[in-house]
Amino acid sequence: MSTVLESGAKHARSGALPAPWEGGHRTRLTMLVAVGVSYALDAVFLACFWWLGRIELSLPLLYVAAGLGHILLFTLAFRIGDARGQRDLLLTEWQMAAAIAVQLGAVLLAPWIKAYFLCIIFVVFAFGTLSLSVRRALLMWLGTCAMTALTLQWLPSQHTVPVSIPANAREAVLVGVAYASILLRCLLLNHYGTLLRTRLIQRQRKLTEEVEAVHRLASHDLLTGALNRHAMLPLLEGQIQLVQRGRQVCALALIDLDHFKRVNDNHGHLTGDQVLCRVVDTMAATLRPSDKLARYGGEEFLLLMPATTLAEAEVVLERVRAAVALQHWQDLVPGWPITLSAGITNVHPSDRLDDVLARADTSLYQAKNGGRNRCVSLPWQ
């Protein structure tokens, strides 16, 4: 999970939106393959225009060289960037600038089919801006508009109208197919956008689950699933504050299993663990949802009972004690009774956390000394 968080922070620093796909080598490879295929497709169409006698052979050849140059240049740039800890995974703006420069160069070399290259700029732009922040996309847009205007300005006047009139039927078909291919790439782009959105949603869901799991790990005991001490103490503090503000009453119990060491010694630590889990399940089944049960130490538990008087807590603990004592233990510890002792107290407005815990501890001590398998309550006085 830390990788995800680090990558999020990295993109936040760079100003780029986090790339929703998995980062690293594979993403770049996919990107360069897509760029290569796009250049190759355009080169094929240019070769057809050459075949029809509309352009020089040098243009498709130059186009192929530009495609190869793009791939080589960015393969190298990624390596150097990695070594320097570059933040933008795909060097998006640089890749866009390079691809757009190639198209504008082609407009200058073959102005009669310039609409084709201008459409490709649209594809490059739509693709690149998928991973740019709004500010950077706007800057890219301004730069692209300016460079395109300058390039068109440079052309002889008969070429400034961005419409080409096909000379014959074959050329009309070729122009049609070329434009169909651009439209198809737009379609693929849309599909890609949908894919990214889906992955983003999946990643978000996974992240939420991971955060929830981390929260759960931080606040619950791994063995029994009860709250842990770390999570319980703030709850108790909160209840003490409510009592101090006169908003409610609250009771607390410290619960300890009797002679648990003997369970471990006679039946093994693993059985001891199973007993602990079953004790927690048994106790939880007898409690209200508002009661909070935490594993306070090895075989010691803290039970917080909000909106409960001492007298009510005594009833609750007697129910808990009886439930554990009467639980079916034969399968785990044959012939061995599992019982608990509990020390109960109530929270007084003048109490601090330590006072309440000390009182619960004293009453638990009394329960143990009184013969175990019993509950003793010690009110504030």
Ligand SMILES: Nc1nc2c(ncn2[C@@H]2O[C@H](COP(=O)(O)OP(=O)(O)OP(=O)(O)O)[C@@H](O)[C@H]2O)c(=O)[nH]1
């Ligand atoms: N199986 C298991 N045992 C644990 C765990 N945590 C603590 N214990 C054991 O619990 C036992 C507690 O023993 P003691 O503190 O002597 O208390 P006791 O034997 O229950 O005796 P009294 O509390 O006086 O009734 C020790 O043997 C610990 O090793 C745990 O997670 N799993």
